[in-house]
Amino acid sequence: MNKSIFIVGPTCAGKNDYAYELSKNLNIEIINADSIQVYKQLRILSNRPTDKELKIVPHHLYGHINNQEYSVNHWINDVKETLQNIYNRNKIPAFVGGTGFYIQSLIEGLSEMPSISQQFKQEAENLFFKKGPDHCLELLSKYYQEHIFPKDRQRLINRLAFCLEYNDIMENHYSKKTPITPNPLVIQVVKPKRDLYELAETRFHKMIEAGALDEVKSLHESKKISKTLYKAHGLPELLACIRNKMSLEDAIFDGIQNTKRYIKRQFTWWNNQKFSQLNLRINYKKSFPKDSIENISIYLNQ
Numbered sequence: 141m142n143k144s145i146f147i148v149g150p151t152c153a154g155k156n157d158y159a160y161e162l163s164k165n166l167n168i169e170i171i172n173a174d175s176i177q178v179y180k181q182l183r184i185l186s187n188r189p190t191d192k193e194l195k196i197v198p199h200h201l202y203g204h205i206n207n208q209e210y211s212v213n214h215w216i217n218d219v220k221e222t223l224q225n226i227y228n229r230n231k232i233p234a235f236v237g238g239t240g241f242y243i244q245s246l247i248e249g250l251s252e253m254p255s256i257s258q259q260f261k262q263e264a265e266n267l268f269f270k271k272g273p274d275h276c277l278e279l280l281s282k283y284y285q286e287h288i289f290p291k292d293r294q295r296l297i298n299r300l301a302f303c304l305e306y307n308d309i310m311e312n313h314y315s316k317k318t319p320i321t322p323n324p325l326v327i328q329v330v331k332p333k334r335d336l337y338e339l340a341e342t343r344f345h346k347m348i349e350a351g352a353l354d355e356v357k358s359l360h361e362s363k364k365i366s367k368t369l370y371k372a373h374g375l376p377e378l379l380a381c382i383r384n385k386m387s388l389e390d391a392i393f394d395g396i397q398n399t400k401r402y403i404k405r406q407f408t409w410w411n412n413q414k415f416s417q418l419n420l421r422i423n424y425k426k427s428f429p430k431d432s433i434e435n436i437s438i439y440l441n442q
Contacts, residue, residue: 142227143440144321145234146173148243149329150406151373151399152339156189158329158422159236163197165433166234166440169226171219172201173237173246176372178215179205181359184352185374187343200226207359209366212245216320219246223321232440235321240409247324249317253310256301264301268293276300283309325439327420327432333407340399344374348392357382373399 145168147155159170172178176186180203188202200222201215226233235243268276276296283303302310331339356378359365370376374395381391420435 142223143232144223144324145232145436146243146247146321146324146326147234147236147329148173148240148326149238149410150336150403151238152336152343152403153238153329153331155236155238155329156193158327159234160193160196162234162432162436166232166436167230168232168234169198169200169229171222171226171233171235172199173235173239173242175210175212175215175237175239175242175368177202177237178210179203179207179369179372181207181362181369182355182372182375184347184350184355185372185378187347198231207362207364207366207369210368212242213250215242216246216250220320233321238406238410240406240413244413246320247322247326249319251314251317253313253315254306256298256305260301260305261297263304264297267300268297279303325420325436326414327422327436328410329422330410331423333404336403336407337400340403341396344392344396344399347374353378353381353388373402 145162147159147162149155159168162168163170174186176182177188178201179186182188183203189199193199194202201218204218223233235246237243264276267279273293273296280296280300280303284299299310302308306313352374356375359369359375360379360382365375365379377386377391377395377398380386381388386394420432422429422432
């Protein structure tokens with residue numbers, strides 16, 4: 141059976157550093173599992189691997205997407221091809237990232253269902269933004285018996301679009317899930333929450349010094365930014381600065397605060413997830429935990 145390793149955890153936990161140390165002992169190739177690092181426009185702001193780091197070990201699915209919509213389905217399709225190539229080279233794929241939905245979907249699989257056409261997606265969005273969430277919930281109440289939390293905007297819009305197009309609910313079309321990477325080894329890299337906050341603040345300032353604002357200015361000139369790319373931490377705040385709606389000082393402050401809030405949500409989410417029966421939890425600081433290799437070797441040799 142082909143084996144795979146997942147190196148996961150919250151932002152600033154040290155996932156990449158752990159993977160690079162791991163590559164000194166195991167013949168791995170890294171696959172990106174971060175939904176923003178797939179975009180080529182935000183190398184600095186998304187903290188993509190540097191040129192120096194890219195030479196340490198082969199990297200895949202970093203910066204390969206232009207400013208366009210890119211869903212978990214797109215990512216999984218790209219992963220399938222990448223995985224097979226890595227296995228053909230007799231290497232070990234190591235997924236590195238913190239986008240939980242990507243990782244969960246790969247390990248547990250996604251249900252296949254009819255796609256929603258752009259026409260009905262746009263109709264649902266127009267209803268949401270012009271008539272509000274309460275109106276959308278009223279329309280959905282004709283199809284759903286349970287309450288849909290109105291603040292979950294994307295879930296609400298997607299379900300409304302599906303109902304409008306198929307006159308039925310999504311759940312009636314869910315098919316059996318097929319895992320793409322069954323029984324992987326999931327390594328959760330963690331640090332104390334306070335340390336993560338401090339690292340996030342330091343990283344944000346370093347990204348600004350490295351040219352993140354110029355990077356965002358170039359993106360702003362493209363006029364249209366994809367919805368998935370717009371979720372990049374710090375991007376809305378720096379765009380507000382470029383549009384003279386916020387000072388750079390305030391943009392940096394808000395960007396840091398929103399990143400910390402995201403880390404808090406990630407911290408809680410990862411602590412409550414267990415996709416695999418084979419899990420390691422690593423508090424990775426400066427020294428590489430030597431027992432990692434022993435535990436990973438046991439998994440690989442099973």
